Each structure stands twice: as C-alpha cells, then as structure tokens.
Amino acid sequence: MAILLIHTGGTIGMVQTDNGFAPRKGVVENQVKAFQSQGAVSGEIDIHLLEPLIDSANASPADWSRVADVIFEKHDTYDGFVVTHGTDTLAYTAAALCFALEGLTKPIIVTGAMLPLSVEGSDGDRNLLDSLLAAQSASKGVWVQFAGQLMHGARTRKSHSTEFDAFRVNEGGDAPVQTGATLINHPYNEHKVSILAMAPGLPTDLFQYAAENSDALLLRVYGSGTAPESEGLKQALITAKSRNIPVLAVSQCPEGGMALGTYAAGAILRDNGVIDGRDMTVEAAYAKLQHALSQTGDPARNRIGRLQDCLCGEFT
C-alpha cells in the first residue's frame, strides 16, 4: 500500500513562535517517520509539501486546485491520499475536492489538529495515524478524519473552536464521490461569491451592492427557508436575475436543512429564482458555487444544472 500525504499547513504542523503558532517544515514529516519506526503504519508513505505552508485562514480556491492537481497527477501511483490542513477552512477544502475530482477511485482523507504535533498532548498524532490507516481502508471519495470519526467530505463543518472533537457531519447523503468512467479534474477559477446572512432588521438595501458586483450570491436564510419580505432583498434578487448570476440559499440552522415553499415568508426566494440548497452546509454551498462558476462551455446550463444536481452526496 502506498500513500501520498499532501501537507498544506495548519495547526497540525505548527510550532510556537514569538507571533503565535506558525507552520514549520519537518513537524508532520517527523511524526510520520515516528509512526513508521514504531510499526504503527505499514507500507510506503511519501510526503508532498505544498509550499508555502499556510494557515488555512489564507486559503483560496486556487489552493483547493493546487491540492486537487497533485491528487489528479498522482492518482494512479498511490492507493490513497492524506491531506493535512488547517481546521479553520478544512471543511471548505474537503467539499471543494469532492466537486473538483470526478471519477476518483481512491480515498482522500483530509485531517488536521486543534493543537500542534509539536505541543505536548496534541490531538495531531491520533488524527494523523487514523488518517493514514483510513487512506488504506476507506472507500473511494473525499473524507474528513477527525477525533475518531470518518466523515463525509462534503457534509462536514467545524463546530467547535477549541475542543478536539471539533467537527460535525450532517448525517445521510450519498457517498462523497462523483462517479465517472475516467478521472476528471475541474479546476477552480476565482469568482466573486458573496455570502449574505439574514438578520432581523438588517438593512437589506446593502445587498444591492453585492447583487451588482458579484458573480453569485449565497443567501443564509432562516430555518426551513424564510427571509424578510423586504424591498432591499427583492431588488437585489431582481438585479441578480437580470445579470443572470446564480443565487443559492442554505439555512442558518446547522441541521435539518431547508425546503423552499414551506412558508409564505419564503415566497420572495422562490418567486425570484433562488436555488434551494436543501441541507447543504454553507461550506459545501460556497465551494459548489465556485465550482459551478468555473465550468466552461454553455455557462447558463452548466451553472444552473450543476447547482441543482446532487454531485457528490452534498445534500440529501
């Protein structure tokens, strides 16, 4: 069994510096060597550093593509892949890899840690070892391994900022893989996607700027799909429609999802062409919009079709 570990940065491979934790080469590599000499994991493990190593707060869709490119190039050489990543945007990257890589036949395990491997009592060694083992045994697709759980790559979200058990998965959903006869890498080109959250009394006329200047809008609406019936929101949706940019909505509730049309107070969304994001996480919805906008060919058909379809179990 041969595994490729792609190290992108994040707390797992950081050390304490005068400015706080910062990524450092050698931390993850040394832990892998230690596992090998202890016999905790067998087989060949190669390590690919995606330099510069970053705090995942600085990740962008270009970084998602850098990871996907390595997996695409090395897919047939290895039996599985581990991606070590910062936890802050780990769920975005895992979802983005699900959308980018069609026809995967290998497991991709994305992991990180809440405390650096270089710090006593770190959760990094457990997460890293579990991930290396999962890369040898999990089924094809993109998974998040964290605190003893193997989770769907497009249905996971960071839900705790300090505890080791920091991720939650929305249960259900088909396998985290886009099936296909051949491996295809859909690259990300950066697009302006605005995330607009509803809140009582929010001046929704501010949404107009986003509607005029974005390539897509992601609305975080209430409960099962309601939003204020305000003139500001209505005008923004009319502008988005006239500019032919996609508008996707997901619920602010982390669980349960939404169903447009349940309440009359959601009619403003349904009547203005908003796409129902059902029970997608905001992370998956944002990555999916970036993915859909990056499709070439007939833009309207590709965008709307891919946004409405379930591509890799991202909604139920």
Ligand code: ASP
């Ligand atoms: N800020 C860090 C990052 O996302 C947090 C972590 O890895 O836990 O890179």
